[in-house]
Amino acid sequence: MTSQLNRLTIVFAAGFLAVALATGYWQIVQSDSLLGRVDNPRRLLTERRNPRGDIYDRNGQVLADATGTPGAWSRHYPYPALAPVLGYVSPFLGSAGIEAAFDPVLHGDGGLDPLTIDWRTQVLGAPPPGRAVRLTIDLNLQRAADTALGAQAGAAVLLQAQTGEILALASHPTFDANDIDTHWTDIVNNPGSPLVNRATQSLYQPGGVLAPVVIAGALHAGLVQPDQSLPDAVLPVTVGSERIVCRQTPPSVELTLTDTLAYGCPWPVAQLAGQLGNDGLSQIFAQFHFYNAPELDIPTTAPAFTPGSQLTDTAAAGVGQGLLTVTPLRMALVAAALARGGQMPTPMLVLQTQNPDLGWQSARPAAPTPPVIDPAVAAEVKGMLRDGLQATAVTSSGGKTLAWYLGFAPFNDPQYVVVVLLEAGTPRSAKDIGDLLLGAAQ
Amino acid sequence: MPREENQLLGLAAAFVLVAAVALMVAAPARAGTWAVGADLGLLGFAAVWLVCAAFATIVVQRALPIHDAYLLPIVYLLSGWGIALIWRLTSDFAIRQTVWLVVGTAFMLVIVLLPGDLRWLRRYRYTWLVAGLALTALTLIMGVNPSGVGERLWLGCCGLYLQPAEILKLLLVVFLASYLTDRRELLFQTIPGAGAPLPRRQALVYFMPMLVMWGFSTLILVSQRDLGMSTLFFGVFIAMLYLASGRWEYVAAGAALLALGGLLGYFLYDVVALRVQAWWNPWADPSGRSYQIVQSLIAVAAGGLFGAGPGQGAPTLIPVAQSDFIFAALAEEWGLLGVLALTALEGGVVLRALRIAAGTTSAFGQLLAGGLGALLGLQGLLIMAGVVKLLPLTGVTVPFVSYGGSSLVASFCAVGLLLRISAMNNQPPRPASP
Numbered sequence: 115m116t117s118q119l120n121r122l123t124i125v126f127a128a129g130f131l132a133v134a135l136a137t138g139y140w141q142i143v144q145s146d147s148l149l150g151r152v153d154n155p156r157r158l159l160t161e162r163r164n165p166r167g168d169i170y171d172r173n174g175q176v177l178a179d180a181t182g183t184p185g186a187w188s189r190h191y192p193y194p195a196l197a198p199v200l201g202y203v204s205p206f207l208g209s210a211g212i213e214a215a216f217d218p219v220l221h222g223d224g225g226l227d228p229l230t231i232d233w234r235t236q237v238l239g240a241p242p243p244g245r246a247v248r249l250t251i252d253l254n255l256q257r258a259a260d261t262a263l264g265a266q267a268g269a270a271v272l273l274q275a276q277t278g279e280i281l282a283l284a285s286h287p288t289f290d291a292n293d294i295d296t297h298w299t300d301i302v303n304n305p306g307s308p309l310v311n312r313a314t315q316s317l318y319q320p321g322g323v324l325a326p327v328v329i330a331g332a333l334h335a336g337l338v339q340p341d342q343s344l345p346d347a348v349l350p351v352t353v354g355s356e357r358i359v360c361r362q363t364p365p366s367v368e369l370t371l372t373d374t375l376a377y378g379c380p381w382p383v384a385q386l387a388g389q390l391g392n393d394g395l396s397q398i399f400a401q402f403h404f405y406n407a408p409e410l411d412i413p414t415t416a417p418a419f420t421p422g423s424q425l426t427d428t429a430a431a432g433v434g435q436g437l438l439t440v441t442p443l444r445m446a447l448v449a450a451a452l453a454r455g456g457q458m459p460t461p462m463l464v465l466q467t468q469n470p471d472l473g474w475q476s477a478r479p480a481a482p483t484p485p486v487i488d489p490a491v492a493a494e495v496k497g498m499l500r501d502g503l504q505a506t507a508v509t510s511s512g513g514k515t516l517a518w519y520l521g522f523a524p525f526n527d528p529q530y531v532v533v534v535l536l537e538a539g540t541p542r543s544a545k546d547i548g549d550l551l552l553g554a555a556q
Numbered sequence: 557m558p559r560e561e562n563q564l565l566g567l568a569a570a571f572v573l574v575a576a577v578a579l580m581v582a583a584p585a586r587a588g589t590w591a592v593g594a595d596l597g598l599l600g601f602a603a604v605w606l607v608c609a610a611f612a613t614i615v616v617q618r619a620l621p622i623h624d625a626y627l628l629p630i631v632y633l634l635s636g637w638g639i640a641l642i643w644r645l646t647s648d649f650a651i652r653q654t655v656w657l658v659v660g661t662a663f664m665l666v667i668v669l670l671p672g673d674l675r676w677l678r679r680y681r682y683t684w685l686v687a688g689l690a691l692t693a694l695t696l697i698m699g700v701n702p703s704g705v706g707e708r709l710w711l712g713c714c715g716l717y718l719q720p721a722e723i724l725k726l727l728l729v730v731f732l733a734s735y736l737t738d739r740r741e742l743l744f745q746t747i748p749g750a751g752a753p754l755p756r757r758q759a760l761v762y763f764m765p766m767l768v769m770w771g772f773s774t775l776i777l778v779s780q781r782d783l784g785m786s787t788l789f790f791g792v793f794i795a796m797l798y799l800a801s802g803r804w805e806y807v808a809a810g811a812a813l814l815a816l817g818g819l820l821g822y823f824l825y826d827v828v829a830l831r832v833q834a835w836w837n838p839w840a841d842p843s844g845r846s847y848q849i850v851q852s853l854i855a856v857a858a859g860g861l862f863g864a865g866p867g868q869g870a871p872t873l874i875p876v877a878q879s880d881f882i883f884a885a886l887a888e889e890w891g892l893l894g895v896l897a898l899t900a901l902e903g904g905v906v907l908r909a910l911r912i913a914a915g916t917t918s919a920f921g922q923l924l925a926g927g928l929g930a931l932l933g934l935q936g937l938l939i940m941a942g943v944v945k946l947l948p949l950t951g952v953t954v955p956f957v958s959y960g961g962s963s964l965v966a967s968f969c970a971v972g973l974l975l976r977i978s979a980m981n982n983q984p985p986r987p988a989s990p
Binding site: 115116117118119120122123126127129130131132133134136137138139140141142144145148149151153154155156159163183184185236239 | 583585586589591795798799800802842843850851853854856857858859860861862865869870873887891892895896899900902903906907910913914919922923926929930933936937940941944945946
């Protein structure tokens with residue numbers, strides 16, 4: 115039986131060796147891909163003992179910090195309404211917003227090589243500390259925006275027109291990311307979809323807020339003069355089953371372009387769109403980057419259709435009731451371009467981040483881009499928007515009326531741009547919110 | 557030889573105590589402050605463990621002056637490490653495991669101290685096995701699961717739970733060793749000097765009692781849906797047939813039958829199909845059916861070469877890590893180095909059992925020791941290979957390490973038998989009584 119026993123010994127030795135080798139395969143070869151999985155909470159669990167970095171507003175006010183006791187730190191948001199920007203972080207739910215975008219900095223391992231991290235974590239027992247991020251948000255303005263929006267579903271964006279720094283970005287309804295694990299199901303099941311950032315991700319029918327863009331295109335193409343008076347301006351435009359009429363009844367049937375914008379009359383805009391034609395309209399939309407999602411640290415969206423091919427109904431497209439949909443953030447960038455000679459800024463949410471040596475490093479401003487439209491044309495359109503632009507839009511499904519407001523200040527040298535969208539409100543109340551923010555910013 | 561054994565036990569004690577201290581200071585170490593208190597509970601378990609190991613060694617050295625010197629140090633090191641791991645995962649279970657360690661040690665010593673040789677085991681093989689079968693069959697009627705859900709494989713009374721299949725597996729090895737020893741010539745017909753071979757049909761008749769008994773055992777386990785144990789029984793059966801006959805045909809036929817059985821099981825039993833799917837592609841349903849295996853693989857990966865350190869990882873994220881997935885918990889906190897140590901120690905138990913088999917002259921002793929070695933080895937391989945996705949996952953314990961009272965007691969009984977066999981034919985003449 116000895117030879118059988120010897121062979122059995124060899125078989126078992128091979129078996130145990132195979133187990134050891136397979137373990138080594140998972141621990142060394144497959145390690146990175148397994149540990150990088152979203153269902154691995156280990157990385158974020160270490161933040162219970164190695165606190166995550168703080169998030170500040172532009173003036174150093176705390177937006178997110180770690181509270182608790184050593185060994186049991188947890189994430190805390192003193193100003194919960196900013197959750198659409200800050201996002202959330204949880205070992206079990208993952209992360210979103212700034213928390214996700216700047217996770218390597220906030221967690222503390224960004225910009226360090228794995229050996230240094232292992233050395234400090236395993237040997238010295240002092241893992242690299244979480245580092246702070248300073249946003250462009252101004253907490254006071256943000257608070258004003260959130261208070262003004264209140265319980266209304268909608269969004270408000272306040273930008274520095276020149277630099278693209280976002281001073282306030284509100285999306286309502288919002289949610290509370292404090293202790294998110296326990297009330298996650300409530301957030302997910304909320305019919306108001308608070309997890310969707312309405313300012314950067316929700317695509318809305320632009321309606322009348324698109325008119326300045328069509329007019330800019332028409333002016334550029336020489337189809338119309340700024341002071342030209344337009345006949346039959348109060349006629350309705352029919353899009354599908356909807357009759358689009360002037361937002362306010364004008365005193366006369368013959369209007370200037372400025373009046374057209376002021377009273378929100380669709381007919382002249384539809385006429386100009388028709389004259390621009392499919393190609394002209396597609397061209398001007400492309401120039402204003404309507405087909406691209408704005409570059410930002412948190413997710414943004416763009417309408418999902420191929421430019422050019424589908425603007426068959428130019429009238430509908432011109433009055434903002436076609437396939438082109440927009441985010442409030444995109445409209446704020448468009449407003450900034452119209453207000454500042456065609457210079458469309460790149461939006462920014464982060465001013466500075468902390469280096470591994472805990473010094474502050476400024477975010478690099480985006481390279482200047484050529485004007486999206488002839489500066490002279492931009493100046494002419496700007497002249498028509500002295501009081502900002504109130505507009506309505508009809509949603510393609512359900513026929514609900516959206517209220518838009520687009521404004522900038524000061525008029526002579528615009529520094530601030532605001533866009534407000536209310537899912538169920540009046541353009542007047544949208545304007546009130548926007549003007550309040552512009553006033554607070556100056 | 558006792559000196560060698562004592563030295564090895566000293567090393568094992570040093571390892572277990574260092575592990576215990578490391579685990580106890582783990583909480584303040586994680587927090588980086590002494591404000592978080594150290595839990596001293598593990599020291600009590602370590603003390604009980606130390607008493608068990610020392611007492612068992614003294615008794616065994618007195619009763620069997622010549623015995624295998626490596627077995628006791630290895631199994632006590634494994635069980636001490638196991639208690640430390642269980643304490644780290646769910647400290648309540650460590651209390652029970654320590655109690656079971658005391659019970660297991662007692663059973664082992666009783667087997668070591670029983671008078672006479674092991675003839676009582678061999679002679680009443682049918683009685684033993686039928687008793688074991690009856691006990692196991694009882695779970696079909698009044699089986700429970702201590703955790704409240706899952707397969708009902710336990711018999712429970714007064715807060716104590718017994719998994720009869722763990723005892724049945726030992727009795728099956730005893731039965732097979734005894735049967736194969738007595739019928740070897742008739743069964744395999746190749747033993748030199750056994751006379752003219754029997755006609756094939758007649759030889760088959762001699763297989764019947766063994767096949768019937770083994771078949772019954774497997775049938776009960778299959779009807780209980782105890783996949784791990786059924787596979788284990790099959791494997792041990794094949795290994796012992798090979799040991800007795802030296803024929804690879806049995807192994808080949810056994811492997812083919814196992815594959816066939818697996819295939820049938822795949823189509824007949826949902827539980828088999830789920831296990832196989834979770835093994836073949838766990839990434840398809842990582843939050844549902846393969847949650848445990850995926851979390852376990854992530855834990856293994858988190859260990860790396862040196863591990864996170866005792867108490868420094870997060871193996872509690874794996875559901876019920878203390879029994880089936882203790883290997884993953886060990887891999888996370890002790891790293892590949894710990895895994896190499898564990899596989900070497902588990903392999904060491906098998907190696908010692910097979911050496912004991914080779915060193916004894918009685919055919920029954922050889923088959924019993926070889927069978928017990930194969931049993932412990934296969935059991936360890938099945939679960940460890942399952943955790944690292946080499947094989948579909950079968951719910952058996954890592955011998956001596958995983959949480960599980962019946963399994964621990966059965967493993968210690970096996971050690972008792974192995975110690976007895978190692979002492980056979982090796983006993984020095986007893987000193988004349990004064």
